[in-house]
Structures are given as structure tokens and as C-alpha cells.
Amino acid sequence: MAVLQGSLLDLADGIEVRPLGATVTRRDLTHGAWVDQRTAWVGGADELYEALRRDVPWFAERRQMYDSIVDVPRLLSFYGEGDPLPHLALEECRDALSAHYAAELGEPFVTAGLCLYRDGQDSVAWHGDRIGRSREQDTMVAILSVGSPRDLLLRPREGGESVRVPAGHGDLVVMGGSCQRTWDHCVPKTARSVGPRISIQFRVRGVR
Template identity: 65%
Template sequence: MLQPSLLDLSEAPAVGDVRRGRVRHPLAEGAWIDLRRGWLGGSDVLFDALATTVDWRAERRQMYDAVVDVPRLTRFYGGGEELPHPVLEECRVVLNESYGGELGEDFVTVGLCLYRGGRDSVAWHGDRVGRSRTQDTMVAIVSVGEPRPLMLRPRGGGSSIAVPLGHGDLIVMGGSCQRTWDHCIPKTERPVGPRISIQFRPQGVL
């Protein structure tokens, strides 16, 4: 069950100013992350709407000698596809206004992941399918629902960084981050409510 945030009691989702309160954290090898806490007001309302109206899809994946369930539910929206809530389009417009000049192109696709509890997770990876395998790019993630730590570490191993995200927080991973760093959402044994990750990417970046 989602525990509402006492700091975000807005009755409707509202997109904030990205630049107000945004902090950029340089990483190694030309990578960086931007953090904007509480960027999306009314995020718990958006969580409830997405959790109940999106046609979530359960995926299965080859893992060594077996086909296993992917431990989260997903939904991907390509460019031109109608999004499940109008505030997602507002987010994309504001992100493009804020980052389009630096990125050199727009965020186009929107991916959703529903982590139903602590057993749902995503393993270490970088978004390196497509152009991001060889080119610097950006991936913007808005987190709604219960906070979960997004872990980052240099590709190939090394000390990790934990960035708790939830209740409307925005993280933008830029520069070489997808090529030179990995990230994950680890499983946890402690009781934790559901979370939805909303990912905005340029066309051809997965």
C-alpha cells in the first residue's frame, strides 16, 4: 500500500520549474546526474491514476537456461502514441524546454515501470541499446510512489552511489552516464510500498 507523502498534499499533479532547486552532481568520465527533489506536485494522485488505468504488461526474459518473469510491470509509449495521463505530456514539454538546448534534441519516448513492492527490481544496466551505446545522451526519470534507492556505479564495478527517489523526484542522467556507468533498483526485504518510474528518452535510446 502506498503511504502518501506528508510534504505533497496537492489535489492534482502539477509540474514545477526544473531549474529551481536543481543540483548537478558530476561523476567520473564525463557523466553527471541532475537531481530536482519534489519536481512533480500531486505525485501521489498521479501514482494512483497510473497504477489503476495503465494496461501494465508482465514480461518474460531468457535468463541462462530458463525463461523467467521480469520482476516489475512495464508499459512503453513510442513517439506519437497517446500517453495515459495529460501531465506526462506536460512533463515532456517542460523537460524539452529545460534540456533541449543541451541535449540537442527532444525527449520523445516514455517508459513506465511499476515496482509493486520490495521483491520487484531491475538489475545493473545502462540504457545502451541504440545510439546511446556510442553517443552521449540523457535519460530523465520521474519517480512517483514510495521512495526506492536508485543505485549507480562505474561500469565494470566500483563503489556505488545510492539516490533515494520517490514522491515526484526528478533525476536526469546525462553526459556519458549510460555508457560509462550502470544503475539498478535492488530488491529489499524491508516492507516498502509500490513505486512507478516514468522514463523520458530521445528517439533511438533504450
Template identity: 55%
Template sequence: MTGALQASLFDVEAEGPSFTDLRTALRRTHLTAGAWIDVASGWISGSDSLFTSLVDAVPWRAERRQMYDRVVDVPRLQSFYSDPTRLPEPFLLQVKSALDEHYRVELGENFTTAGLCYYRDGGDSVAWHADDGGQTGGRSGSQKGRGASEDTMVAIVSLGAARPLLLRPRGGGPSIRHSVGHGDLLVMGGSCQRTWEHCIPKSTRPTGPRISIQFRPRGVR
């Protein structure tokens, strides 16, 4: 059963959702091997109403996936837009435009796709993986994409209840934890998809629903 979203006391909305200037909102952390993350906490104001709009407007799909020798349910709902102009919420085009303007020189191109994940409660999750066209943990039949061989970026906007997003070096090592939700932005860049992995772990605690919107450049998924 999908849990109810508990609104954030800090998510103030005037006339619809809005966001602040990325030049002052972002804080960059350099990791290892040329990887980095940018974080802007509470970047989007009025994000709870945006969350509610997306729950109703997005054509969410429940999917199944080959894992080792069996087919299992993907523990979250998903939707993918190869053309972000077809997103059902026009405000997300403003979000994409702001990301394009800020990162275009460093990235060398625009973000061209939008993937959405709906984590209904603490039982929904995503395993350790990198956005390189494949996923660790037994996923078969994957083809490697640009993230496996090139520096790239993945920009994640989180709406709804905060969930921990963990990052760790490939091959193991201490993990880094960020709690993301209620309009937070986290951007993974540099070699992050080649040299680091990330996940959203399951939680046994009562957890409200969360939606993530992942903006990626061409050939990265």
C-alpha cells in the first residue's frame, strides 16, 4: 500500500513551485578518481504540490526484471521520457532548462531524457548500481552505455519524503549518505558512473512516498 506524504514544514509555496539560482544553491563535493557530486538542499520550493501532481499525471509502470535465474518484480514504479518535452508537468521543463544552462559548458551538451521512479514506501528500493547501461547484483542482458567509458552527469531531483541515497566506490569501501527529498537536487558528475555506485536501500521504518526525476544526456541510462 502506498503511504501518505507528510508535507514538509519548510516547503513553502507561493504561486506554484519555484527554484533558486543554481550558482548559489549548489555545493560540490569531490570524491575519488575524478568523481564529484553537487547538492542543493531544498532547491525546489512548493515541491510537495509538484509531487502530488506527478503521482496522478505520470503513466507509472510496474516492471519485472531478470535477476540471475529468475524474474522478479522491480521494487518501485517507473516511467521514462525519451523526449522531456512530453513530461506531463510543464514546470519540469523549467527545471531541465535551468540544469542545461548551468551545466552545459562543463557537460558539453544538454540533458535529453527524463526517467522517473516512484518509491511508494520503505519496501521500494533500487540496488547498488551505476548509470552505465548495466546494474550490479545479477542483472543480465545489459549493454554498456556512455557512462561506462566517459565522464558524464546524472541530475536527480527528489520530491516527497526524504530517503537515504548512498554512494560508495566501485569494488567496495565506506559509503557516503545523503538524505534526499522535498525538492532536493543531487548531481553526480565526472567519473562517478564509472568509479562509484549508488543505491536507495529498503527501510523497515514507516516511510512516506518519494518520486525521483533523473535527467541524463544522450546514451546514458
């Protein structure tokens, strides 16, 4: 089992959700899509990783793939609207995101999907979050990463150059505009020796 290597740059005394505001940088993509980043948004992220790894009711999922039923290569947990989140820091993150993006988004983030990538063989294939109204409407998906960094890749659905975004140790990535409709994203497998990572995806009502 891969072991988390802590970040020497995370000097926070306990878990700390830091300000957003001007610390968020935006990269415009094509077709009205964009990606925001805020590195080291959550201080003490390794401590938060350990708490989530221990306390979240992780489950393995199996899905139909052509003629076979296969294991989903990561562990999962989901918190719907109104469900208490597994750590107070995640509630603080959700509320801070809702406040920061209120003018653009017009509604709060209400759900949280968690994925545990245990090692480099755990992954998620190319996809867009297009279940529900995000198939035809712009929305946002905010991802907090704790644990070891893994690359998030994005590419336009019509073809073109991909964008690589490293994320871990408390980093925030927000995909917005038309990103879920016009771009796909993935976390690819890697042969490199990497530690475990947990991603927390905050979404609005009616988007999966």
C-alpha cells in the first residue's frame, strides 16, 4: 500500500482554510471554459487527509464495462444535499466556495463526492460531469485535493492539446464556464511511485 509523504511546505498549525479572493488565478480555455487554481488553499492538508482516510465510509464500486463487470479503480463516498460532511473543514471549504463564486454561479455548492486514489494504479477515465443539467448548462465543479499530488488532465472534447494541472496537499482546482460540456478531464494511471490522494468534488444541486 502506498504511504503518504507529507509536504515540507505545509507549515500550518492544524487544519486551516485560507482566504480565496485575489489568491485564485484563472486560466481561460476554449469554448467559454475556464479553470481556476489556488495552491495550498487548505493548510494542514496532510492532517485532513489522515482524518478523511480514517473516518469516511469508503466503498468500492463495480460497473458494467462492455461485456464485463469491473472494479472502479478508486474508492468512493458521496454526501448529498443536507448530509453532514465528514469533517468541519469541508463544510468551511464548501461555504467559502459558495461565497467566493456567488456572483458568477448564482447558487451554493451543496454536495460533496470523495475519491480515494490509493496508489498510481487508481485513476478516473476521461469524462465530463454531464449527469443532470450540466449537460446543457454552464456550472462549476470545485475540487480540493489532499494527500500526494496527482495530475488532473483536461482536453477539449473536439480534440486538441491537453492541459495538465498538478493537485495535492491542499490545492484547489475549479472547473467552470462550459468546461463540463466542452472539455473532458481525467486522473490517469501512472507507473511512478506516488502516494495516496483524496479528492473532494463540490457540486451544485442537480449536477453529477
